[in-house]
Amino acid sequence: xxxxxxxxxxxxxxxxxxxxxxxxxxxxxxxxxxxxxxxxxxxxxxxxxxxxxxxxxxxxxxxxxxxxxxxxxxxxxxxxxxxxxxxxxxxxxxxxxxx
Amino acid sequence: xxxxxxxxxxxxxxxxxxxxxxxxxxxxxxxxxxxxxxxxxxxxxxxxxxxxxxxxxxxxxxxxxxxxxxxxxxxxxxxxxxxxxxxxxxxxxxxxxxxxxxxxxxxxxxxxxxxxxxxxxxxxxxxxxxxxxxxxxxxxxxxxxxxxxxxxxxxxxxxxxxxxxxxxxx
Numbered sequence: 001x002x003x004x005x006x007x008x009x010x011x012x013x014x015x016x017x018x019x020x021x022x023x024x025x026x027x028x029x030x031x032x033x034x035x036x037x038x039x040x041x042x043x044x045x046x047x048x049x050x051x052x053x054x055x056x057x058x059x060x061x062x063x064x065x066x067x068x069x070x071x072x073x074x075x076x077x078x079x080x081x082x083x084x085x086x087x088x089x090x091x092x093x094x095x096x097x098x099x
Numbered sequence: 100x101x102x103x104x105x106x107x108x109x110x111x112x113x114x115x116x117x118x119x120x121x122x123x124x125x126x127x128x129x130x131x132x133x134x135x136x137x138x139x140x141x142x143x144x145x146x147x148x149x150x151x152x153x154x155x156x157x158x159x160x161x162x163x164x165x166x167x168x169x170x171x172x173x174x175x176x177x178x179x180x181x182x183x184x185x186x187x188x189x190x191x192x193x194x195x196x197x198x199x200x201x202x203x204x205x206x207x208x209x210x211x212x213x214x215x216x217x218x219x220x221x222x223x224x225x226x227x228x229x230x231x232x233x234x235x236x237x238x239x240x241x242x243x244x245x246x247x248x249x250x251x252x253x254x255x256x257x258x259x260x261x262x263x264x265x266x267x268x269x
Binding site for chain 2: 034035036038047051053056057058059060062063066067070074079081083084085086087088091
């Protein structure tokens with residue numbers, strides 16, 4: 001199922017009461033199937049490159065950020081579970097090291 | 100044990116001063132998941148069998164009955180804030196799921212999925228920022244949950260972690 005307009009509307013940043021830190025640059029969703037075979041959403045939250053470790057480890061801010069996104073989806077009638085991943089722009093383009 | 104697993108997870112996630120090694124991020128995610136997994140099982144078994152030392156062997160045996168899949172299905176329902184009609188039928192009309200239980204349930208789902216990716220999917224690349232945030236969320240939501248006063252909502256959630264598939268399938 002392609003990401004539909006309800007989902008896009010739910011993830012519009014101007015409609016979300018996100019915490020000031022970490023600063024969110026963009027939110028994108030893609031269809032996802034989790035390990036149990038349930039349809040879900042994979043949501044990429046791109047955060048400011050200058051976000052510090054301390055800001056990432058302020059559990060309450062991140063919890064609030066993810067709760068806001070999840071509740072926005074529920075309010076639009078989207079029942080798919082959102083797996084929310086954080087990334088900095090530099091981490092999006094980084095290549096894997098040899099393992 | 101879950102405290103040590105969380106400490107281990109944080110140590111792994113912050114071990115590399117520069118670019119983090121994927122193997123460390125993967126093991127950090129896995130340890131954090133098992134911290135939550137075992138903490139919730141322990142809490143449920145204490146509720147069902149008692150918290151005294153001499154009851155520990157019975158708790159440990161009962162703990163083997165929990166499954167990842169059933170816990171995930173229960174947590175998906177609780178994280179979403181509403182229980183399906185077949186489960187909610189008969190509950191007081193005022194019943195609602197406290198936000199701290201919703202948050203913890205969501206964290207178990209998130210970590211379980213990441214754990215599966217970490218252990219089985221070589222195509223997945225873990226981001227340090229995502230892992231650091233996840234570890235802190237896990238610790239915060241778990242501490243908050245464990246410090247909640249005993250309530251029927253808390254007890255019901257814990258028992259559902261073991262019984263969900265039977266209960267929801269009726």
